[in-house]
Amino acid sequence: MSGEQAGPTEALNYESGDGDDGGAPPRRAAPHVLPLAPVVANEAGAALRLRDLGDVWAFRELLYFLTWRDIRVRYKQTAMGAAWAIIQPLVMMLVFAVVFGMMGVPTDGMPYFIFFYCGLLPWTFFSGAVTNSSLSLVTNGNLISKVYFPRVLIPTATIGAGLVDLAVASVILVLLAFYYGMPATRNLLMLPVLVVLTVLMSLGLGMWLAALTVKYRDVRHVLPFTLQVWFFVTPIIYPANLLDVKWRWLLYLNPMTGIVEGLRSAISGRAFDWPSIAFSATVTLAVLVISIFAFNRIEKSFADLI
Amino acid sequence: MKPIIKVENLSKSYRIGELEAGYATLREAVARKVAASLRRRMRRGEAGETLWALKDLDFTVQPGEVLGLIGHNGAGKSTLLKVLSRITVPTTGRTEVYGRIGTLLEVGTGFHPDLTGRENIYLNGAILGIRRAEIARKLDEIIAFAELEKFIDTPVKWYSTGMYLRLAFSVASNLDTEVLFMDEVLAVGDVGFQQKCLDKMHEIRQQGRTILFVSHSMAAVTRLCQRVIWLDHGRMVQDGPAHAVVNDYLGTAWKVTAERVWGEEEEAPGDHVVRLRRVRARERGGATAESLDIRHPVGIELTYDVLVEGEVLTPKVELLNEEGAALFSAHDVGERWRYRPRPVGRYVSTVWIPGNYLAEGNLRAHASIVSHTPATVLHAPAPNAVGFQVVDSQHKDSARGDYVGPIPGLVRPLLDWTTEFDAGDAAVPETVPDTTESLEVPT
Numbered sequence: 001m002s003g004e005q006a007g008p009t010e011a012l013n014y015e016s017g018d019g020d021d022g023g024a025p026p027r028r029a030a031p032h033v034l035p036l037a038p039v040v041a042n043e044a045g046a047a048l049r050l051r052d053l054g055d056v057w058a059f060r061e062l063l064y065f066l067t068w069r070d071i072r073v074r075y076k077q078t079a080m081g082a083a084w085a086i087i088q089p090l091v092m093m094l095v096f097a098v099v100f101g102m103m104g105v106p107t108d109g110m111p112y113f114i115f116f117y118c119g120l121l122p123w124t125f126f127s128g129a130v131t132n133s134s135l136s137l138v139t140n141g142n143l144i145s146k147v148y149f150p151r152v153l154i155p156t157a158t159i160g161a162g163l164v165d166l167a168v169a170s171v172i173l174v175l176l177a178f179y180y181g182m183p184a185t186r187n188l189l190m191l192p193v194l195v196v197l198t199v200l201m202s203l204g205l206g207m208w209l210a211a212l213t214v215k216y217r218d219v220r221h222v223l224p225f226t227l228q229v230w231f232f233v234t235p236i237i238y239p240a241n242l243l244d245v246k247w248r249w250l251l252y253l254n255p256m257t258g259i260v261e262g263l264r265s266a267i268s269g270r271a272f273d274w275p276s277i278a279f280s281a282t283v284t285l286a287v288l289v290i291s292i293f294a295f296n297r298i299e300k301s302f303a304d305l306i
Numbered sequence: 307m308k309p310i311i312k313v314e315n316l317s318k319s320y321r322i323g324e325l326e327a328g329y330a331t332l333r334e335a336v337a338r339k340v341a342a343s344l345r346r347r348m349r350r351g352e353a354g355e356t357l358w359a360l361k362d363l364d365f366t367v368q369p370g371e372v373l374g375l376i377g378h379n380g381a382g383k384s385t386l387l388k389v390l391s392r393i394t395v396p397t398t399g400r401t402e403v404y405g406r407i408g409t410l411l412e413v414g415t416g417f418h419p420d421l422t423g424r425e426n427i428y429l430n431g432a433i434l435g436i437r438r439a440e441i442a443r444k445l446d447e448i449i450a451f452a453e454l455e456k457f458i459d460t461p462v463k464w465y466s467t468g469m470y471l472r473l474a475f476s477v478a479s480n481l482d483t484e485v486l487f488m489d490e491v492l493a494v495g496d497v498g499f500q501q502k503c504l505d506k507m508h509e510i511r512q513q514g515r516t517i518l519f520v521s522h523s524m525a526a527v528t529r530l531c532q533r534v535i536w537l538d539h540g541r542m543v544q545d546g547p548a549h550a551v552v553n554d555y556l557g558t559a560w561k562v563t564a565e566r567v568w569g570e571e572e573e574a575p576g577d578h579v580v581r582l583r584r585v586r587a588r589e590r591g592g593a594t595a596e597s598l599d600i601r602h603p604v605g606i607e608l609t610y611d612v613l614v615e616g617e618v619l620t621p622k623v624e625l626l627n628e629e630g631a632a633l634f635s636a637h638d639v640g641e642r643w644r645y646r647p648r649p650v651g652r653y654v655s656t657v658w659i660p661g662n663y664l665a666e667g668n669l670r671a672h673a674s675i676v677s678h679t680p681a682t683v684l685h686a687p688a689p690n691a692v693g694f695q696v697v698d699s700q701h702k703d704s705a706r707g708d709y710v711g712p713i714p715g716l717v718r719p720l721l722d723w724t725t726e727f728d729a730g731d732a733a734v735p736e737t738v739p740d741t742t743e744s745l746e747v748p749t
Contacts, residue, residue, distance in 0.1 A: 034308050034369065034404040039484075042392045043400035058435065065432040069418055069425075076420045076461075147409055147433050148392035300395040303388065304320065 040148070052296070056150045066157030071164055085165035086172055089120045096120070096237055108239050110268050111180045117173055118264045119236030122198050124169065126256060127227045129162040129199075133206030134223055137214050141306040151299050155210040159202050166195070177267055185269035194262050197277075201255055201284040208291035211298040214305050235260055240276070252276045255283040308404070309366035310485065310516050311390065315399035318360040318385055318540070359385040360396070361540040369405075369484075370514045372507075374521065374531035374548060376555055382540040383520045387487045390518070405484025405516070408434055410475060419463035423454055423473055426462055430477045444480050451506070452476035472499060479506050486510060489520040504530070524552050524628045528667060549666070553597065553695040556628065556668050562693035564596045576610070576675070576686035579617050584609035585673045585691040588656070600664065600698040600705075600718070605656040606671050610686065616647045617677055619685070621655040624672040627665070633716055637676065662705055662720035665713070666698040708740070 056063075075081045097112040107115040133155035137144065140154050213219040234256040235242070243251055251257050258273070258280030265272045360382045367373050375383040388394045391407050417426045427448055431441035449458050452472040462470060478486065488507075507530055510517060521527050527534060527548060534551040536543040544551045556562070565586035568574035574581040587595045588605045598604050606623045622637035636657050638644075670693045675686040698706050698718075705720040706713060 034310060038312075038402035038404050040390070040392055040403040040405075040407055041400065042389055042396060044396050044398050059432075061438055062432040062435070065429050069421060069429055072425070073418060073420045143433070145388075145393065148407075149433055149435065303394040 052150065056152060059149050059153060062149055063153045063157055063160065066153055067160035067164075070157055070161035074161065082165075082168055085168040089117065089124045089169050090172060092120050092124070093117045100237055105238055106242065108241070108264070108268070108270070110264065111176075114173075114176050114180055114182065114267060115239075115264065116237065117176060118267055119234070119260045121166070121169055121173055122194070122259050122263060123231065123234065123236055123256065125162055125166040126198055126202050127231070128165070129159045129202035130206050130209065131223060131227065132162065133158040133202070134209035134213050134219055136206075137210045137302065138217075138306065145303045145306055151302055152207060152295060155207045156203060159199060159206055162202070163199065173267070182267055183269040187266045187269050187272065190262060190266045190272065194259055194266065194277075197255075197281055197284055198259050200288055201259070201280075204284060204288035204291045207295050208287070211291075211295045211302075214302055215298060230254070230256070239264075240273075252279050253283075255280040255287075307368055310369040310371075310404045311367035311518075312402040313363050313365050313386075313390070313399070314401070316360055316363040316386075316389065316396050316401060317358060317398045318382075318389055318394070319356040319358050319397045321356055358540045360389065363399075363540075363542055365535065365542070365545060367516060367518070369516055370511070371533060372511050372517045372519060372531045374519050374527040374534040375537060376521070376524070376527055376534055376552065377537035377543075380539075381537040383537055384489060385540075386537070387489060387518060387520065391487060403485055406435055407485045407487060408478045408481055408483035409487045410478040410489065417462050417470070417474065420461055422461050423449075423452075423458040423465070426473070427477055430474075431481055434478075434481060434483060436481050436483070441481070444482075448473075448476045448480045451480060451502075468499070475503055475506075479503075479510060483515070485516045485518070487518045487520075524556060524668060528552050528628075549695060549697055553668060556693065562670060562690050564692055564694045565594045566688070566691050571611070574686075575688040579614045579677070580610055580612050580619055580675045580685045582608060582610045582673060582675065582686045582688050582691075583652075585671070585688060587671070587692050587694040595694050597695045597697055599661075600666055600696050601661045601701065601703065603658050603661045604664070604694065604696075605658050606673065606692070607654060607656040608673050608675070609652065609654045610675055611652050612648045612650050615650050618645060618679055619643070619648050620676050620678065621657075622674045622676050623657050624674075625659070625664075626670045626672070627716060628668040628670075631716060633664070633669070663717060664696045665715055665718040666696045668693060668695050702740075 075084070078084065080087070093113060093116045096116045100116075101112045110118075136154045136158045137151065144151060144154075209219055209223065233251070233254055235251060240248060240251055240257060240261050252275070258276040258278075261273055262277050262280075264270075363386070375386065377383055385394070387409070389396050390401050390403060391409055418429065421429065424445070427445060428438065428441055432438070449455055452469075452475070454469060454473060454476075457465065457469065462473070465473070478488075504526070507517065507519075511530075517530075519527065519530055531548045533546065534548045534555075535545045536551050536555050544554060565584070567584045568582065571581055571583075574583055576582055584607075586607050587598070588607050589595045589598070590603060590605075595604055606625075608621045608623070610621070612619065620637045620639075620643075622635065624635040625633040627633060638655060638657070670690050673688045673691040674684055677683050677685060698704055702708060705718045
């Protein structure tokens with residue numbers, strides 16, 4: 001167990017090799033030429049710099065791995081696996097269709113199942129993504145206090161993982177659309193736009209809440225019932241036009257309204273309510289920009305607070 | 307050469323309230339804001355509320371250097387690594403690192419219990435900012451080093467602590483980051499693996515990679531690092547050659563120096579029979595030896611007063627290395643006083659340890675006076691009485707010869723070798739002239 005080396009070793013005064021970064025693995029006493037700019041620099045001050053964005057790009061593979069980890073972990077040791085992504089909105093849809101169907105809630109002439117599912121699909125994603133990402137920094141506290149990487153990747157990865165669930169749950173919508181013979185119109189082209197909007201909205205809110213949770217753990221208690229209230233002020237179990245035109249703008253203040261109603265229009269082929277979608281997009285972008293700055297401001301102190 | 311790590315005017319403070327509370331609730335935050343502004347209005351700029359984890363640090367590290375960071379708990383060692391790796395932001399100043407950083411700050415950092423060993427290797431690599439292709443290329447090497455071939459597809463939550471540690475060390479050390487931070491990792495794991503880690507670190511050093519090594523084991527620090535920075539309360543106390551800094555650090559930490567004097571008889575170790583008055587490590591010439599050339603003999607000198615007549619007394623010295631391992635225990639078996647009751651008076655006894663016998667490092671000596679008749683009685687025990695350092699300055703005439711690397715062993719005697727050789731008809735060549743440089747290490 002002695003650790004003697006054979007013969008004189010040591011190579012303290014080496015020459016700089018030519019900085020072949022991806023070179024052959026067996027390198028001996030041939031260090032890299034030092035880069036001109038520091039690879040890791042840290043200084044006082046908290047302004048958002050362009051370099052931070054470059055960092056996110058440099059760590060893009062980590063985003064992939066964190067997302068993949070979140071997915072792997074979520075369905076590890078579950079008997080049903082990814083089926084849970086379908087079961088949850090499906091059961092909700094059945095419940096709502098039965099309860100509100102019997103109550104005779106108007107559905108703009110759409111089949112009950114499709115009507116409710118169009119509301120539940122983006123909502124399930126949104127509420128799940130916001131809840132998970134708001135807790136993500138705290139649950140990854142050990143990572144944050146031990147290693148550096150752009151912190152924004154953590155809430156982003158949570159949303160990425162939710163996106164996989166969304167894709168799985170969308171299968172039901174496709175099946176329902178076929179079953180009820182929904183028309184394939186140009187409106188379907190809006191689907192990707194709506195998905196992107198939902199993702200950005202979730203990302204903006206999730207990021208901001210995640211940063212806030214690091215500092216104020218109150219968020220954890222506030223969020224569940226806020227989301228519950230939000231659910232009811234979003235036209236998920238009722239159509240937006242249930243409200244009088246005079247008050248409908250109130251509904252549109254909620255960015256989720258434009259998304260849910262937009263999804264219904266895309267599937268059913270009816271005309272889009274463009275102002276509401278535009279409003280959703282505006283609110284979403286505003287939230288995103290604000291949260292990027294808020295996140296950056298708190299980010300620097302994460303390791304000290306967690 | 308251009309430094310790979312630059313630290314300029316670096317300070318980091320915490321508000322003490324922040325440290326205590328960790329995180330706040332909205333209500334507390336509001337309350338504190340109000341209270342703070344009130345207080346500020348009443349007493350401006352009150353000191354004592356901030357704790358400086360790091361204060362005014364300035365230094366650079368050259369590529370390939372192995373720098374040790376030592377200091378008491380809370381001295382700022384870990385905070386420094388955290389600032390360097392951007393985990394936390396400095397309050398003033400800046401740091402620059404010209405290379406990727408691999409961190410091994412705690413066992414299994416970033417491992418997810420539900421993922422398998424293999425999956426965690428990829429995840430860990432990604433966290434360190436390393437491309438998937440590079441990880442894939444290194445995968446077999448990492449698994450083999452960790453000795454986890456059989457369990458690599460098992461979730462790490464079923465791993466033992468040792469397996470966990472081996473995997474973590476293997477990932478961090480086998481991925482080719484230019485800079486490696488290590489914080490007290492070698493303290494865990496079985497002896498075999500610890501040795502493997504040490505060997506690996508020597509290998510990393512030879513590759514020209516830069517290591518920052520935080521440890522409380524002075525043995526590990528002196529063995530691995532050429533240079534050591536000693537931090538205390540966030541400030542740099544000393545920056546210099548490993549042996550010199552460690553020696554001074556241990557001097558303050560243990561409160562042992564090369565000479566110890568007890569001025570008052572009542573405070574001196576001992577009983578009604580005998581009292582120790584002075585213990586020191588000395589050279590042949592008589593000078594007190596804080597730092598000793600490995601080739602020179604060293605004496606441990608005991609000065610003591612015998613207070614009662616008629617006792618047969620034996621002075622005794624026990625030598626320990628910095629890990630607390632006893633090297634030997636020696637007592638006087640010379641004829642002069644062996645069976646002779648001692649008259650009252652002052653005595654000075656010195657035990658001589660030959661040159662080229664001790665290993666380099668920091669040594670401590672327990673001194674005592676005992677009597678053996680009728681039963682063994684420990685009259686004057688002085689544990690950790692003195693400490694001194696043995697330096698092997700690579701003069702080539704020590705047991706080290708021309709070898710400059712680390713040498714294991716509790717002692718390092720210069721021994722005789724014989725070699726028998728049957729040359730037959732072949733001519734024995736002349737000796738090759740020695741071209742290696744003789745190196746003086748400042749102490």
